[in-house]
Amino acid sequence: MKRFYLLMFLIALMWAGYSHGADVAPTTHEAMVSGQARSVIAASSSVQENKVGIGDVRASAVVGESPDEEAIDEEEEDEEEVMGEISIADPLEPFNRAMFQFNDRLYFWVVKPVAQGYKKVVPESGRTSVKNFFTNLGFPKRFVSCLFQADFGGAATELGRFVVNTVWGVGGLLDPAANKELDLQRQDADIGQTLGIYGLGHGFYIVWPVLGPSSLRDTVDIAGEYFQYPFTYADPWYVGPSVRAYEGVNSASLRIGDYEALKEAAIDPYVALRNAYAQYRQNMVKKKEKREAPAPVEVKPAQRMFQ
């Protein structure tokens, strides 16, 4: 019976989305730096949009003086207006920090050097085509998620994109569906987002080794994606992981510098990344709830890391 109550309590916690509430007690460390980190993320985003040097942003984040301070504050307010105060419970913080360190080392010691070498060999257009191919391959996940969200327009758009890009996009290497005339934009839909739309909260923050930041809810998405990824069913067994590793390296080669910029600018990169993740995921759910098409082109650096 005790187990039953415990289970019910856990489900109730998740369903209530307790991590979204403002009453989540942040850790002392988080309380000290989280606000700063958010401004750092906003600032690092504005680096991309306003072509401000990273050094300037870092200085403004740390010292708090900048000619662009007002602009950053305004942007911050706008962000908060849209998303409100978003935080995520982190009861596994020691474990998560260890995994964060592991992933950080993995990135700097393995992924980045390989991606840099790959970048030197393969031109950007080629790498973008590879990215397009893998994006096209992710069609089942997005299509099914749109259906589960009762977003039939989105599902039809995804289906149209898949057909056009597969047939006229040389098997997905090109993305003609996104051109001005067709304007079939990618639907950023996944299982975690679907659960969020159904009212399920983040649960708690968890950093998976290799896979990176996630939450209890979005971990379901990782499992779901595994089964909807076509190469999962490739034979022999190592084809799937190898293709995923290649996809990861290709993806990393197109965004070298994003993570570094965030890390350099943040006082506590772990917290910065956690908050960015929570905001990004919450934003995805809210956008879908409002039936707004997610902005597919200009994605902020901090957010791009989760795509």
Next chain:
Amino acid sequence: MAKINPGAIILLIFMMVVLCGTADAGGPFGPPQPLTKDSGGIRTAVGYWYHEDKFSNDTDHVIKQNQVYSEVAYGAGKTWEVYGRIGVSSIEIDDALSSTRPSTTSSKSDFEDNWKFFGTLGAKGFYPFNEIFGIGAFVQGTYFFRDADDNVSGTTGGAPYTMELRMTDLWDVNFGIGFQATLWRDTKLYAGPYVYYAEVQVSPAPVISGIQLANGDTTLRNKTNVGGFMGIDVPIAKGFRLNVEGQYSERFSAGAAISLVY
């Protein structure tokens, strides 16, 4: 300067092509003027092509193909374009396996194989006379990556046999000139002559002397080298275009493709 009736030119070209054309080649040539954007861009297409041609060594053989392909092209200025195709094709050669002697029997007469990969590379250039008329030239080559093979069994001199006929290195190269008229709503009507060469190596194992193409290793070549083509390219919607083309020689080939310009 005397006015030239454009309809008469087109009719003249078509008649010239039909009357002198006696050969055929692999795949459509498309309109002489590249469809890619003026500022430079990509065009992709998927298409189906039914192809017939007459190959010969000592005897004539009709070769038939059903090709499905995907094409990607890059060009600029509406004056030049390079393109590549990849596709699969069926291959049928009439009477390749039929018996030539009463003492030899054969279980089938036609050579047949399916799903053979091929690739095509081409380039075209276009010179506009004015907003309506223009002339273009192209070169296009096709190569079949995979060998085609078929088996036949029967008896020769009373002894049973099973023979495999293999066709390797099927390729062709085409060069042509196309005249084009751009009509209403960017519809392009085009026609022109072309020359081409094609060949395929044929190897039987074992050699069966009473079977048409099984007398030993041989090379089949296209019977004649000149042909003519005619087609129309129509915009459909949202950057999509439909291209329908026919090529005439001793045999008639035709196909259609839907392309997307972006």
